[in-house]
Amino acid sequence: MAVVRSLRGIGARVINAVWRIGFGSRFFLMTLVYSGTSFRRFRLIVREMFSSGVMSLIIILVAGMFVGMVLGLQGYETLKRYGSESALGTLVALSLVRELGPVLAALLFASRAGSAMTAEIGLMKATEQLSAMEMMAVNPIARVVAPRFWAGVISLPLLTAMFSSMGVFGGYVVGVVLIGVDEGSFWSQMQAAVDFQHDVMNGVIKSFVFGVAVTVIALFEGYDAPPTAEGVSGATTRTVVESSLAILILDFILTAFMFRGD
Amino acid sequence: MSSEVLVEIRDVNFAYDSRPILKGINMAFPKGKLIAIMGLSGCGKTTILRHIGGVLKPTKGCVKVDGQVIHDLDQDGLYKMRRKMGMLFQFGALFTDMTVFDNVAFQMREHTDLPEEIIRDLVMMKLHAVGLYGTQDLMPAELSGGMARRVALARTIALDPMLIMYDEPFAGLDPISLTVVGQLIRRLNDALGATSIVVTHDVQESLKIVDYIYFVSDGAIIAEGTADDIRASGEAFVHQFVYGEMDGPIPFHYPDGDFSKDLGVRV
Numbered sequence: 281m282a283v284v285r286s287l288r289g290i291g292a293r294v295i296n297a298v299w300r301i302g303f304g305s306r307f308f309l310m311t312l313v314y315s316g317t318s319f320r321r322f323r324l325i326v327r328e329m330f331s332s333g334v335m336s337l338i339i340i341l342v343a344g345m346f347v348g349m350v351l352g353l354q355g356y357e358t359l360k361r362y363g364s365e366s367a368l369g370t371l372v373a374l375s376l377v378r379e380l381g382p383v384l385a386a387l388l389f390a391s392r393a394g395s396a397m398t399a400e401i402g403l404m405k406a407t408e409q410l411s412a413m414e415m416m417a418v419n420p421i422a423r424v425v426a427p428r429f430w431a432g433v434i435s436l437p438l439l440t441a442m443f444s445s446m447g448v449f450g451g452y453v454v455g456v457v458l459i460g461v462d463e464g465s466f467w468s469q470m471q472a473a474v475d476f477q478h479d480v481m482n483g484v485i486k487s488f489v490f491g492v493a494v495t496v497i498a499l500f501e502g503y504d505a506p507p508t509a510e511g512v513s514g515a516t517t518r519t520v521v522e523s524s525l526a527i528l529i530l531d532f533i534l535t536a537f538m539f540r541g542d
Numbered sequence: 543m544s545s546e547v548l549v550e551i552r553d554v555n556f557a558y559d560s561r562p563i564l565k566g567i568n569m570a571f572p573k574g575k576l577i578a579i580m581g582l583s584g585c586g587k588t589t590i591l592r593h594i595g596g597v598l599k600p601t602k603g604c605v606k607v608d609g610q611v612i613h614d615l616d617q618d619g620l621y622k623m624r625r626k627m628g629m630l631f632q633f634g635a636l637f638t639d640m641t642v643f644d645n646v647a648f649q650m651r652e653h654t655d656l657p658e659e660i661i662r663d664l665v666m667m668k669l670h671a672v673g674l675y676g677t678q679d680l681m682p683a684e685l686s687g688g689m690a691r692r693v694a695l696a697r698t699i700a701l702d703p704m705l706i707m708y709d710e711p712f713a714g715l716d717p718i719s720l721t722v723v724g725q726l727i728r729r730l731n732d733a734l735g736a737t738s739i740v741v742t743h744d745v746q747e748s749l750k751i752v753d754y755i756y757f758v759s760d761g762a763i764i765a766e767g768t769a770d771d772i773r774a775s776g777e778a779f780v781h782q783f784v785y786g787e788m789d790g791p792i793p794f795h796y797p798d799g800d801f802s803k804d805l806g807v808r809v
Contacts, residue, residue, distance in 0.1 A: 403638075415627065
């Protein structure tokens, strides 16, 4: 009997997960379909960009700076063994632009802005604000969800660019200013090694995809949250966990397609 | 109740999964009247309101608003109908990220192309009507419960709806706010020439202001009539409810619990 019960439990969880994926996909499609209002009234997106993008700026810049500084230190230690300290700029820039920038910025965005989006929409649902909007003949997906979605999708690539720029600056401070790597070779090797199409654009594509994933997960979890304190807190936790896993899994898939080890 | 009917509910049944909530409900809401739906918590009052708003679809029966079967409308038709309705939620449901002004102006900005100066004048008129002129720059968190309910009322009547629905408008209010909100509901209904439906279990305040009452218990109508009819009702349930008596057909204990068994006492 215990076996049957546990099998039943597993079955119920799988069915529930499939249902949620279905609801989530439908929610994503609805968000795209009802995006017209957001673009006709672009200020709705700008307002949300302020709360999700601008308000995340400090954490992104500080984290980017320190990640770059650590890269500068670790990179120098490793490159020194091979007498290639002058390639420090290349190492810092490629690590940031290809991988660390998009992934870490997205993880920070998920914890800072994603969780806030989930909590806000979950509470709007719990306090009947979304129902009130529906009763006023205003579609909450068009008015509340879509502007936040596009704000997230636009903000994350910009935040990623700032994260990577700060990281490069952090690497420069540690490598050139503190350790004394030659400034000319730091910048010139970086310039020669970083390809706009292959490295920068692929990083931008990654951050765009992460932006879509994180924002959809955050909004769906908020919209689907049970209208209770426990429901909203659970949804906020799920947003951070699911977004982090989605970022790392998508990162592997995108990297496999983009770089393939050629 | 002979005047022209704005909302008609005919033989409506509704169930969540297999749990019946509404059982053969028949109601009529004539134009210009203020009608209450009363009953205990969980008896199906709000479910009736949600049917009228087109949020729920009956499993059997039909809900007509302004001559149209509301649950047969597509989304465009439903939204067009809802523009003619206003609904006051139990705790106001004000948008917490907007000022009082923006809350009241919300529907005007969403559904009309009125210039900001006219919207401003209209918002001030609505706020004045609920006695809250001067609060336009406050945030919902800065309002008391009664004030928030009145702001929500101003937002509900922003586009002069033909039908106003109130879901527990008196819940959690102090006695003064309760009377103020009650009188506002009556005055606004008459001034706007609207039809109002009040879902409530606040008997004393409702009986003062409404024209007609439907009493719902366990998903069915058990009594109806004017305030005087209800006060004089011989129905045991209605009597217990209206006069708030301990003894009567409504039990105090949850029906499934037998505490004596737990204690090992043989009765």
